[in-house]
Amino acid sequence: MQPHNTLLTRIRSRIGKRLLGEERWVAKSGDLRMRERHGVVARPNYAYGMLRAADVAKYFGKQSVTVVEFGVASGHGLLNMIELAELIEGETGVEFRVFGFDTGAGLPELIGYRDHPELWRGGDFAMEDRDALMRKIAGRADIVWGDIADTVGAFTDALTADAPLGFVSVDVDIYTATKSALRCLKGPSQAYLPAVSMYFDDVTFFFANRWAGELAAIEEFNMEHDLRKIDVDRSLPGSRRASSAPWYRHMYACHVLDHDARQRVRQRAELPIGAHHQFMSNQFLY
Numbered sequence: 282m283q284p285h286n287t288l289l290t291r292i293r294s295r296i297g298k299r300l301l302g303e304e305r306w307v308a309k310s311g312d313l314r315m316r317e318r319h320g321v322v323a324r325p326n327y328a329y330g331m332l333r334a335a336d337v338a339k340y341f342g343k344q345s346v347t348v349v350e351f352g353v354a355s356g357h358g359l360l361n362m363i364e365l366a367e368l369i370e371g372e373t374g375v376e377f378r379v380f381g382f383d384t385g386a387g388l389p390e391l392i393g394y395r396d397h398p399e400l401w402r403g404g405d406f407a408m409e410d411r412d413a414l415m416r417k418i419a420g421r422a423d424i425v426w427g428d429i430a431d432t433v434g435a436f437t438d439a440l441t442a443d444a445p446l447g448f449v450s451v452d453v454d455i456y457t458a459t460k461s462a463l464r465c466l467k468g469p470s471q472a473y474l475p476a477v478s479m480y481f482d483d484v485t486f487f488f489a490n491r492w493a494g495e496l497a498a499i500e501e502f503n504m505e506h507d508l509r510k511i512d513v514d515r516s517l518p519g520s521r522r523a524s525s526a527p528w529y530r531h532m533y534a535c536h537v538l539d540h541d542a543r544q545r546v547r548q549r550a551e552l553p554i555g556a557h558h559q560f561m562s563n564q565f566l567y
């Protein structure tokens with residue numbers, strides 16, 4: 282951006298904030314990053330995860346990134362992902378490839394206590410109108426139909442370093458489907474950003490525990506992999522307006538510790554402490 286544009290933008294925003302009040306101005310005129318930080322976006326978990334993916338992609342010199350929603354149901358989340366992809370692409374220049382996974386027929390049959398049979402049953406959340414959803418998507422995302430256990434392998438094999446996986450939403454409710462979904466993180470390291478932002482939908486209700494459901498699948502993934510670890514996202518709330526918000530507890534990151542970028546020192550000039558803080562802020566790494 283040219284310096285006079287930056288100045289003009291700053292003057293405009295200062296006047297706007299004074300006239301409308303900061304929150305109303307941000308909600309009306311702020312960019313997505315600003316709105317996410319002020320807590321005035323519809324699905325902040327997706328906005329946050331996808332901005333993270335774009336920022337991390339940029340930091341590592343990638344122009345495209347892949348994002349995926351496991352569990353599409355009627356498509357509200359996937360349509361939101363598509364809108365966000367278009368917005369974030371405009372604001373950051375990073376392109377998105379968007380994928381959704383679903384049986385199309387709702388939850389498969391549950392197998393034992395890990396699938397939380399006290400809450401769900403097979404057939405829950407069946408897609409209402411597949412054709413209508415495909416019309417709304419209009420080619421802007423791919424839906425992979427079928428049981429994730431059967432489809433995730435080909436998806437993982439097709440991931441490339443050109444558009445590494447950067448954000449994963451797991452909204453399949455049950456343990457068995459989450460176990461299958463997490464297989465998308467088992468490919469070669471260059472198929473991923475060095476840390477992949479993740480959202481888990483079903484980890485905060487009263488019956489949730491580390492021995493069942495999505496949490497059990499995370500626990501087992503971490504035990505099975507020495508150099509791939511799913512941890513809670515430790516960067517939240519950061520400088521966000523709200524020091525606590527329900528969605529913070531759903532955000533995780535898969536650390537790809539065997540990624541090349543995590544083995545060698547990055548090429549750059551040495552930085553004193555203040556400049557390092559600025560460097561981290563400028564790259565949106567906090």
Ligand SMILES: C[S@@+](CC[C@H](N)C(=O)[O-])C[C@H]1O[C@@H](n2cnc3c(N)ncnc32)[C@H](O)[C@@H]1O
Pocket residue numbers: 350351352353354355356357358359382383384385386387388389405406407408427428429430452453454455457458461
């Ligand atoms: C709660 S709904 C998803 C809601 C959706 N993300 C939204 O934002 O509206 C859960 C979905 O996961 C899908 N699902 C669960 N297990 C699956 C599996 N093994 N393979 C494919 N889809 C599965 C179900 O079909 C169901 O549509």
